[in-house]
Amino acid sequence: MAEPLEHPHERLAEAGALAGRPAPPVIEPGHTFESVTDKISAIVLTRRTTIGWIGGFLISFLLLNMLLVAIGKLLVTGIGIWGNNVPVGWAFDIINFVWWIGIGHAGTLISAILLLFRQQWRTSINRFAEAMTLFAVACAAIFPLLHTGRPWLAIYWLFPYPNTMNLWPQFRSPLIWDVFAVSTYATVSAMFWYVGLIPDLATLRDRSESRAGRLIYGALSMGWRGSARHWHRYETAYLLLAGLSTPLVLSVHTVVSFDFAVSQLPGWHATIFPPYFVAGAIYSGFAMVMTLAIPLRKFYGLEDFITMRHIHNMTKVMLVTGMIVAYGYMNEAFFAWYSGNPYEGYMMLNRMTGPYAPYYWTLIAINAVMIQLFWFRSVRDNVGLLFVLSLLVNVGMWLERFVIIVTSLHRDFLPSSWDMYAPTRWDFAMYFGTIGLFLTLLFLFIRFLPMISIFEMRTLVPEAKVEEDLRVM
Amino acid sequence: MAHLEPQPTLYGLVAEFDNPTALVAAANAARLEGYRQLDAYSPIPIEELHDAIGFHHTRLPLIVLIGGLVGGLGGYALQYWASVSAYPLNVGGRPFHSWPQFIPVTFETTILGAALAAVLGMLALNGLPMPYHPIFNAPRFALASRNRFFLCIEARDPKFDRDATQRFLEGLEPRGVSEVAW
Numbered sequence: 001m002a003e004p005l006e007h008p009h010e011r012l013a014e015a016g017a018l019a020g021r022p023a024p025p026v027i028e029p030g031h032t033f034e035s036v037t038d039k040i041s042a043i044v045l046t047r048r049t050t051i052g053w054i055g056g057f058l059i060s061f062l063l064l065n066m067l068l069v070a071i072g073k074l075l076v077t078g079i080g081i082w083g084n085n086v087p088v089g090w091a092f093d094i095i096n097f098v099w100w101i102g103i104g105h106a107g108t109l110i111s112a113i114l115l116l117f118r119q120q121w122r123t124s125i126n127r128f129a130e131a132m133t134l135f136a137v138a139c140a141a142i143f144p145l146l147h148t149g150r151p152w153l154a155i156y157w158l159f160p161y162p163n164t165m166n167l168w169p170q171f172r173s174p175l176i177w178d179v180f181a182v183s184t185y186a187t188v189s190a191m192f193w194y195v196g197l198i199p200d201l202a203t204l205r206d207r208s209e210s211r212a213g214r215l216i217y218g219a220l221s222m223g224w225r226g227s228a229r230h231w232h233r234y235e236t237a238y239l240l241l242a243g244l245s246t247p248l249v250l251s252v253h254t255v256v257s258f259d260f261a262v263s264q265l266p267g268w269h270a271t272i273f274p275p276y277f278v279a280g281a282i283y284s285g286f287a288m289v290m291t292l293a294i295p296l297r298k299f300y301g302l303e304d305f306i307t308m309r310h311i312h313n314m315t316k317v318m319l320v321t322g323m324i325v326a327y328g329y330m331n332e333a334f335f336a337w338y339s340g341n342p343y344e345g346y347m348m349l350n351r352m353t354g355p356y357a358p359y360y361w362t363l364i365a366i367n368a369v370m371i372q373l374f375w376f377r378s379v380r381d382n383v384g385l386l387f388v389l390s391l392l393v394n395v396g397m398w399l400e401r402f403v404i405i406v407t408s409l410h411r412d413f414l415p416s417s418w419d420m421y422a423p424t425r426w427d428f429a430m431y432f433g434t435i436g437l438f439l440t441l442l443f444l445f446i447r448f449l450p451m452i453s454i455f456e457m458r459t460l461v462p463e464a465k466v467e468e469d470l471r472v473m
Numbered sequence: 474m475a476h477l478e479p480q481p482t483l484y485g486l487v488a489e490f491d492n493p494t495a496l497v498a499a500a501n502a503a504r505l506e507g508y509r510q511l512d513a514y515s516p517i518p519i520e521e522l523h524d525a526i527g528f529h530h531t532r533l534p535l536i537v538l539i540g541g542l543v544g545g546l547g548g549y550a551l552q553y554w555a556s557v558s559a560y561p562l563n564v565g566g567r568p569f570h571s572w573p574q575f576i577p578v579t580f581e582t583t584i585l586g587a588a589l590a591a592v593l594g595m596l597a598l599n600g601l602p603m604p605y606h607p608i609f610n611a612p613r614f615a616l617a618s619r620n621r622f623f624l625c626i627e628a629r630d631p632k633f634d635r636d637a638t639q640r641f642l643e644g645l646e647p648r649g650v651s652e653v654a655w
Contacts, residue, residue: 033516033620160551168555172564177577180548184581188588195592199618203516206615222602225609226617228500228513230599232523236533237595241588244541248584255577458517466521467494 023312026121027460028304036305036457040450041207043300049447052299057443063436070429071146079149081426088409088421093147094259095401096431099284100140100438101182101256102277102397105249106285107133108189111196112245115238121313123456124305128296128446129289130193135441136288137186139434144178146430174258181255188248192241195234198224199455253281260404266347267408270335276328280397283321283367287393290314292442294387296451305452312380318393319374325400326368343413351407355420360403366396484607484655485510485627486638487614488647493519496622499645500525503626506641510630514608514623536594537587544586549579611653625653 027036074081084091107129114122148154156163158179169176201221208214224230257277260268290311297306336348351360370392373379379386411418445451458464490496493515500513504527513519513526523529552575556562561569596602608614608625617623624647626638642650 037516037619160555166560168560170562170564171552171556171578172567172571172574174577177581180578180581184585187585191588191592195595199516203618206618218604219602222596223604223606224601224618225606226514226516227599227608228515228519228522228526229528230601231515231518232528233531233533233595233598235518236531237537237591240534240537240591244584244588244591248581248588251577251580251584255581258577455517463492464517465493466497466519 024308026123026307026309027457028307031304031461032463033458033461036461037203037207037454040305040452040454040457041203043446044204044448044450045208045213050299053443053447057440060436060439060443063432064440065436066429067142067433067437070426070433071142073426074146074430079147081424082430083421083423083427085419087412087417087419088406090405090409091421092423092427092431093143095398095405096434097140097143098256098277098401099398100136100143100434102253102281102284102401103288103394104133104136104140104185104189104285105253105278105281106289107131107136108185108192108245108249109282109285110289111192112242112249115242116246119313120460121310123460124302124307124452125289125293125310125314126456127193127196127453128292128442128451129285130189130196131442131445131449131451132288132292133189133285134186134193135438135445137182137189138441139438141182141186142434142437143430174255174262177255178259181252185248185252188241188245192245195238195241196453196456197449198222198234199226200450200453202226203454204450250278253278260408265408265412266336266341266343267332267351267404270332272328272331272335276325276331279321279324279328280400283318283325284394284397286314286318286321287390287397290318290386290390291394294383294390296446298383300446300451302452305457308381311383311386315374315380315386318390319371322367322371322374322393326371329364329368346411347408350411351403354407354411356403356407356410359399360407363396363399363403366392367400370396482655483628483635484610484653485625485630485633486635486642486650487608487611487623487625487653488642488645488650489613489616490622490624490647491620493517493522493622495646496624497521497525499624499642499647502645503624503641507632508626508630508638510627510633512608512625512627514614514617514625516618516620516622531598533591533594533598536598537591540590540594541583541587544589545579545583547586548582549575551582552578607653607655610655612649612651621648 082092084093107126110122110129111126114126145151145154148157155161156165156167158169158176160169169179198221201217202224205214205217205221208217254274254277257273261270261273263269293306293310293314297303333348336344339345351357370389373389379389406421410421488499490499496513496515497519500511500522503511504525509527511526513522515522553570556571556575557569563569564571608623611623611625613621614623624642624645626633626642632638639650
């Protein structure tokens with residue numbers, strides 16, 4: 001677990017002492033084991049369900065039902081109800097897939113990479129960021145699965161399964177790599193999240209007043225009793241999972257970028273894609289964490305736990321990764337010019353001045369220009385403004401995927417096959433429907449499970465530290 | 474009935490403490506006193522505690538290594554067999570055994586195997602799920618997941634003596650000492 005920083009200069013270095021301002025704490029002073037436990041578990045166990053929660057859940061649930069209608073229509077009619085057609089054979093289904101998978105990257109980054117780097121500020125945001133990852137991956141998986149048109153057959157198209165036709169998947173295809181990357185990522189993220197929840201489920205079991213609560217949380221906590229032997233193996237497993245998830249999270253968006261980079265299409269066939277996609281994923285993921293964290297800390301009074309330190313650090317991560325993404329845009333333009341290849345050159349010219357140019361310039365305005373605001377301390381302190389900016393980042397990253405995919409496809413090598421792409425109402429119903437699925441799951445999660453890791457928050461309390469003279473025995 | 478051996482009814486004695494420092498000190502003292510069958514229960518992971526109760530190493534890292542190796546070799550073998558033997562398909566004249574293209578899936582199955590081994594191995598070594606355990610009979614044990622720290626000396630310890638052990642635990646200045654029934 002993250003240990004409190006011991007040396008004052010480390011604390012200052014992390015705080016950006018050059019700016020001459022001490023960092024806000026990761027947990028407000030005055031908290032104890034009891035106060036942390038009671039405050040977080042009360043949200044699940046005793047707090048009345050608010051009108052805001054019910055209203056938000058209902059809206060999300062309506063959107064989710066729209067998704068079900070859209071899927072029903074798709075299965076009955078076929079994928080012709082979507083706007084994609086030759087030459088743009090891949091559109092909303094892959095744009096939304098990449099967008100959701102990208103959002104899903106922040107959770108594992110926070111829970112694994114920041115754990116290895118001993119960044120203790122991760123503690124109060126890792127749980128809901130991991131939940132966000134799971135739900136985002138679930139939304140992402142819907143798109144390619146339904147794009148197969150007959151998802152019940154997808155099992156032998158996608159997975160190596162001994163079928164009666166003796167067919168096996170094509171392992172030389174990045175699409176199959178993607179199946180393995182995303183399904184591994186979903187499995188490992190779910191396990192990481194559940195393992196992190198076990199001690200907290202035991203806390204809920206012990207604190208629940210109702211028989212149903214004790215039974216359900218008791219079953220889910222699997223009889224966790226906080227034994228020192230168990231904690232030792234638990235911590236070992238958690239650290240190993242973090243070590244395994246770190247290369248995994250970097251590999252997933254790398255493999256997603258191979259879906260494009262391994263093809264021969266101008267605009268896709270670029271060596272910059274893997275790092276540029278990974279940075280974009282982290283950037284959009286942190287934007288989504290910010291979008292969720294700001295209302296959660298306000299409506300549930302969690303400012304003690306999700307402090308300005310978290311807000312500042314997330315803004316800085318977005319600034320860094322956003323700049324890497326902007327560098328990626330510059331490189332794409334540079335490659336197009338320096339390659340001297342007329343098709344590459346035309347692709348870039350078409351992106352900048354063609355029919356989809358407004359989308360391109362909007363994404364540049366957001367991802368390369370607007371994020372420069374994050375340099376300013378007054379912006380990093382303005383929580384309301386950051387909420388709006390993080391929403392805009394999500395829009396910008398969606399537009400980035402739209403532009404990369406559609407402008408590369410709609411005018412390729414042969415002008416006779418050029419065409420325009422426009423999404424249909426069913427495309428939008430699917431897209432907003434998955435937002436409904438995501439929010440529905442998120443509302444259920446914050447109502448029924450602790451949205452902040454209780455046991456890890458306890459380790460941040462001053463009395464959690466064993467005094468020095470007892471350490472060596 | 475009087476001739477039957479009495480069933481063991483006592484699981485052990487448990488002492489309750491306020492903070493991790495007191496618990497680690499108590500566990501160290503119990504080890505020095507010669508007790509070996511003991512366990513400590515806490516609401517947070519305490520780095521020093523497993524050594525204090527005499528539990529030094531876990532086999533988990535070895536299990537994870539084996540899981541990763543099985544995942545990686547299995548993933549590669551699957552691709553080799555499917556692409557070379559079961560369903561050879563000539564793609565642009567590339568060799569059937571085009572190993573560089575098998576690396577991404579091999580990498581993912583390695584991680585998957587290791588991660589599954591880490592989680593399932595941790596649960597199996599910990600004996601979870603375990604719906605019933607006598608320690609839950611200890612009074613106020615529900616607080617072990619909130620703010621209290623417990624040290625249990627088990628009755629199967631050769632040095633365990635109902636009265637002497639109780640006196641020893643009370644000497645550690647706990648909040649209280651109580652019996653734990655089976």
